[in-house]
Amino acid sequence: MSEPSLPSEALVKRAAELDAADELAPRRELFVLDDDSVYLDGNSLGALPRHVPERVQDVITRQWGELRIRSWTEGGWWVAPERIGDRIAPLVGAAPGRVVVGDSTSVNVFKAVVAAARIADEGRDEILVDAATFPSDGYIAESAARMTGRRLVPVAVGELPGALGPRTAAALVNHVDFRTGRLHDLPGITAALHDAGALAIWDVCHSAGALPVGLDAHEVDLAIGCTYKYLNGGPGSPAFLYVAERHQEAFDSPLPGWTSHADPFGMTPDYTAADGATRGRVGTPDILSMLALEAALDVWEGVSLDVLRAKSLALTDFFLRCVEAYAPAGRVASLTPAAHAERGSQVALRCAEAPAVMAELIARGVVGDLRRPDVLRFGFTPLYVGFRDAERAARVLGDVLRDVS
Amino acid sequence: MSEPSLPSEALVKRAAELDAADELAPRRELFVLDDDSVYLDGNSLGALPRHVPERVQDVITRQWGELRIRSWTEGGWWVAPERIGDRIAPLVGAAPGRVVVGDSTSVNVFKAVVAAARIADEGRDEILVDAATFPSDGYIAESAARMTGRRLVPVAVGELPGALGPRTAAALVNHVDFRTGRLHDLPGITAALHDAGALAIWDVCHSAGALPVGLDAHEVDLAIGCTYKYLNGGPGSPAFLYVAERHQEAFDSPLPGWTSHADPFGMTPDYTAADGATRGRVGTPDILSMLALEAALDVWEGVSLDVLRAKSLALTDFFLRCVEAYAPAGRVASLTPAAHAERGSQVALRCAEAPAVMAELIARGVVGDLRRPDVLRFGFTPLYVGFRDAERAARVLGDVLRDVS
Incomplete structure (x- = not known):
């Protein structure tokens, strides 16, 4: 040496x-x-x-250990997915009520791609995916396409505008390429998709917390992001899902778990979706990881x-x-x-x-x-x-x- | 008063x-x-x-705070879903390699019901569900049925044997009814399903950690369970999925995330499923919650x-x-x-x-x-x-x- x-x-x-x-x-x-x-x-x-260790310690020893089940209501556990979503919202340019936290990024990609396919007209039988995507997005999009009767078409992001047409239901694109660090043109590609009558689904895993994203301003339809990279939420911390306000009523989740129900404690056999981003929830939220993430978001103050x-x-x-x-x-x-x-x-x-x-x-x-x-x-x-x-x-x-x- | x-x-x-x-x-x-x-x-x-708070503190301050990214390999984070699955396995009567931990119970219900539908013959177009099921299982099973071209048929568990026939692909049943506390006859119902050529999917949320379950012994096909009830894993701690060894090769996940890939760090565009219960994994595991659960399982020693x-x-x-x-x-x-x-x-x-x-x-x-x-x-x-x-x-x-x- x-x-x-x-x-x-x-x-x-x-x-x-x-x-x-x-x-x-x-x-x-x-x-x-x-x-x-x-x-x-x-x-x-x-x-x-x-400051995260001390906050998590409180969650475990006091909220879980002492208050136990009462923390679901009195401690605000139940509404954590929406509350923390609203903390992330300004970091990705979203108004309150449009971001919900929970599940892994991959699970959220599935929700977003299936929901987009269901919002699109039935005749639109193609879902495009960034050919250089983080692989999990591609695997999951393939499954979503298979399960909604669509065909998945991988396309290099640079060639995406030319690949759009009347058959395009939606495209799933990475805002920043995980390998090269290339930032894609979110406003331009979103506009091109809209011009073609298709939906734009953005994976903002490598941009949330690193640069302005502007989901609302650029009229993104759906987005998913990770919280353990630039948002410092901790290893495998829960991901987030963004649903534009105009799509919330039509958002038809493939994972309609009980916490996305309009009256979860009614425990009725029939499913009625809640309003808003809550529709993107699935099961019981993972509180330890979720509240560690919530604490971690304090570093963004100001x-x-x-x-x-x-x-x-x-x-x-x-x-x-x-x-x-x-x-x-x-x-x-x-x-x-x-x-x-x-x-x-x-x-x-x-x-x-x-x-x-x-x-x-x-x-x-x-x-x-x-x-x-x-x-x-x-x-x-x-x-x-x-x-x-x-x-x-x-x-x-x-x-x-x-x-x- | x-x-x-x-x-x-x-x-x-x-x-x-x-x-x-x-x-x-x-x-x-x-x-x-x-x-x-x-x-x-x-x-x-x-x-x-x-002892859980101290163990989680170590996960946060040392494993995340000091070792950071190295913990994924050196700290055993990557294999936590299988390792903790093997800790839960004896509590539900499963051999090693058949249980994997991660995601919420609802997400695992989706994996199990879709996988069962795909294992069943195509002509079997009905999925039965316990009519008194915990509602989330019913909502998710309905989605799984819709997305695999099946029809969901709610049936009271007592009437289940009479409802089976050549159209039955699988039944999703709760081992213990969440409302009444009634324990259903897992061996008998599983055998009846098998006699009809159908698969048995058991939700053991209310039996895991409360009584012997015997998944292997009774030849259950697929099972899901929760870890925050009798297993004391903490609020919203990750759920588990059991896949009988004989079905692992045919287990075709609707959520084929990158951590279920045979070579996840190859990051190839094509998906190749890993062997074994790993196939039930989806995204990056939620380490804080997962390792809190692992610590909590120590109370079962002996x-x-x-x-x-x-x-x-x-x-x-x-x-x-x-x-x-x-x-x-x-x-x-x-x-x-x-x-x-x-x-x-x-x-x-x-x-x-x-x-x-x-x-x-x-x-x-x-x-x-x-x-x-x-x-x-x-x-x-x-x-x-x-x-x-x-x-x-x-x-x-x-x-x-x-x-x-």
Whole structure:
């Protein structure tokens, strides 16, 4: 192993200046992070907000342990899916009453795709899916298509507008590609789908909490998102479902569990759907995980999404500049677009020997992740990653690339 | 309000004798319970095992907070659904590899009913459902039937054998009726279904952790169960799905999420199902709730299900005897069968003014619950309810019945 490289004085100075000017920098103190490592995997699992353990302890020892069953009503457990949905709503540009929390992202994809197929005219027999989608969305969309008598058609997002027609019922698209970090044109694609008479279903797993999404403003029909990445809800924390107000009355869930009933404690044999986003609920909500997520959302108090976005772009710009400075020429190539309008909050680098490189990066305290076979992913969570982190990560990457061949 | 009744000396003495002879009595110390109240709602939300808060704290602060993403592999998070399934398996009479944990009970009902419909011959176009089922099962089964081109037929469990025929694909039946506490004949009904060429899907929400279930021994095809009742996993803790070994290869999930893939990190566009019960997984597992459940299962170490069942029956016998002694004649009528072979681990009493009676019972420290319009439910969790609790609950019920009219 070679000696670690000396930092570039200019880059270190610039990092310090950027950190000093960063109004979000103090937010880092809200999280449990150590200075021995640089955590660039918040796009997979967000870091722990410091105050969450104490809040969860209260949920367990007092709400469950002492109040027990009374917490369902007195403790607000029953309405947690809607209450927490309303906390997430402003982060994705939704008015209250349009977002409900619960189940995994995959289960919510199923609800959304089936509901969209049922809203669409029967003659529209095609459901399009982002060909580079996070695989689970594709598997689940295939099942939803099969179970609603539709055909699933994978289409590259760039070719989506040309693939639309009178047979298109809906398209399921990722706002940010999980592999490359490419940000897709949500307003433009949504408008194109609407022009074709189809519904737009967006997966905002990699944009919620990373950049402004604007679900209401851009007239998105349905959306699903994850809360354990940029929203820091904890491992496998419940996902969310957005249903535009104009579709709520027609939202016909394939999973009409009792908590989505208009009168759940009537316990009648016949199903009558509740109003609003509640219709997206299924079974008894998973309270420990849900209230951990609710606590985690406190870190967003007072955060401007425009400031967040500006910092995210500045971070990934700066990281790419540092990588260019430190990495041996030709060893990595960015899959993440240079254009700001096409970039999410991660940088993906194609790299030979990517598995060995990522293992060594992690061993040296730079935690990103690998997407097989050859992609190094680095997630930049604007609430807790700083510019010095970006410089250090790129410098260590340069060293590792010289050592691993 | 009248003066509280004096306890019957004979019943109090008998309760003390039964408690003294109860080999499960020391288990009560494993739970957070107070002596001011009698908790008979463990069939809705099990009490908190004392050691759970510390274990969850470790999951949050160390596994999530410090190890972060590494816990998915090094910390065993990824295999938690199967590992915890194997912990539940002996409690429901299943060999390892047949139970997987995750999602809500309702979501698992959907998986099971759709999978059963797909295993059955296409000509079998009817799915039967217990007419008195917990409503969510009925709503979800209706959706599963609709989405697999079947017809849902509600049938009273007692009339089920006569309703079977060449059109029956499967029946979804509750092992214990949530309202009345009636235990249905799982071996007999399963055999009748098999004789008719149909599959048996059992909902064991109200029997898992309360009595021996014997899924393997009785050749049940598919089963679902809840973990927050007699298994004390915490509010809304993840449910479980049982898939008999002989059906695992044909188990075709309607929710084929990425964690059920044979090579989830291959992230290929095509879906290939994993082997075994893993096929029942969907999305990223909800780790906080799942590991709280895993910790909670420690209380079962060394418990014999036969001893558990004997205590459960003795408790409900004794409670019914005390109710007969204390309650004014004709004010309550038991909906729970007297025959042991037909009784779960709860007592349901039909009662005029049931809502006011239950509210007053709770105010006086006897916590049961109400099933509208006129059912008082009292759950007897053998691990932490004692005979003195049963005597006291019946005595307070007698007082309340005299005061509420």
